Amino acid sequence: MASMEEELLPILDTVSSYSGVAFYKLVKDYVGIVESEVLEIQCIKNIRILLRIPDVFSFFQMNSKDTFSLKKRACIIDDDMSYVVRAGIRSNIEQFIELLKQFEESKSTNSNFPSQTTTSIVIKQPGQCICHQVNINKENEGFQSKSFVNIFIRNILNNLEMPSNNYHFDPMVSKFASALSIVSGHNAYEFIRLNLPGALPSITTLRNYNQSISLPLRECEFRFDSLKTYLDSIDSSYVFMVCSS
DNA sequence: GTGGAGTCTGGAAACGGTTA
DNA sequence: TAACCGTTTCCAGACTCCAC
Incomplete structure (x- = not known):
């Protein structure tokens, strides 16, 4: 079974241009339905906004009617109305955000993504052949x-x-x-x-x-x-x- | 059956590296 | 420097498949 990273890698370059419905659909397809709704209900409609939000689950602290249905699906709720975001939901979104952060970082530094490689290859000059750098x-x-x-x-x-x-x-x-x-x-x-x-x-x-x-x-x-x-x-x-x- | 589109096969020409 | 070798692209003809 392919990981989220493997599935998203081929399209990461174009994801940054996604906004609104297209963005929510992408999250729904690759991350999860509930995860997509968590972003949609907060109007986090593109990557730029998502990466600036410190905690996408903080809105659950509100006891709003609008969010209660989603809260029931995304969280485990105690009798005293305290809640814990389900580990799978949190893990999925955090992994997604981490992946996007790494990709944005690699773009800004012009480095290869993903950063983990199976062998050490150092490109000293742009366009240089790697032939003699791989042993x-x-x-x-x-x-x-x-x-x-x-x-x-x-x-x-x-x-x-x-x-x-x-x-x-x-x-x-x-x-x-x-x-x-x-x-x-x-x-x-x-x-x-x-x-x-x-x-x-x-x-x-x-x-x-x-x-x-x-x-x-x-x-x-x-x-x-x-x-x-x-x-x-x-x-x-x-x-x-x-x-x- | 016919015509169009796609595939397969073989040959020719060109290019660059090697060698005597 | 010329001959040879190994590779490429390009082209043409034969063949197959499919829709009409």
Whole structure:
């Protein structure tokens, strides 16, 4: 299940322009219905206002008829009418506010968001290539030098230093690209390739690679010999097949 | 059956790096 | 410096799917 942060990250950049109904709908969708009503009843209609409110639950101190219904859903109310905001509601809104604060802060300092990264990367100059600033092996011992992820990232970093017509691809990356293009389809493969420059070979290059390893796949043509060779190589005699009509 | 849209495949040309 | 290599984009033709 995705966290609130994971869900909100892609749209955080545009959230700051939301106001009124659009803002309440966003809170309703990503934070919660009650949480949205808490903001709406106080006319906290955008991020700017929300971040300036010290305590969004303070209005519950009022014994107003308008707020009683909402108070019953958002709080645990004692016989003497004292109340405690439900932990889940408070946690949700506080997490939401904290996320917005971090994002606003990152915008004002032009730093990356979220601030927690899996490896330390220091950008000394704007636009500078990070190729030589990431040392995967030293900073993460679990990152085996022979693992595919390592090879894949190294391949990208190497290609980022090359002009696009001189990319070189590790055989493991070519093999991965070949499998990816088969399972994802042409459009999905191109979408990924265009958004990850240097990560995957072009369709033409991939086609040449497939020809070089004798991969051409034809409908209704079963390659039992190749299958047997592979099963022998992994000492297995079981095959699972999925059929669709 | 037909026409349009989309997809797949193969070839050509261009570009930049490497090597003798 | 020229030949070669590996990659890219672009283009054209064949094919498939779908609505009419």
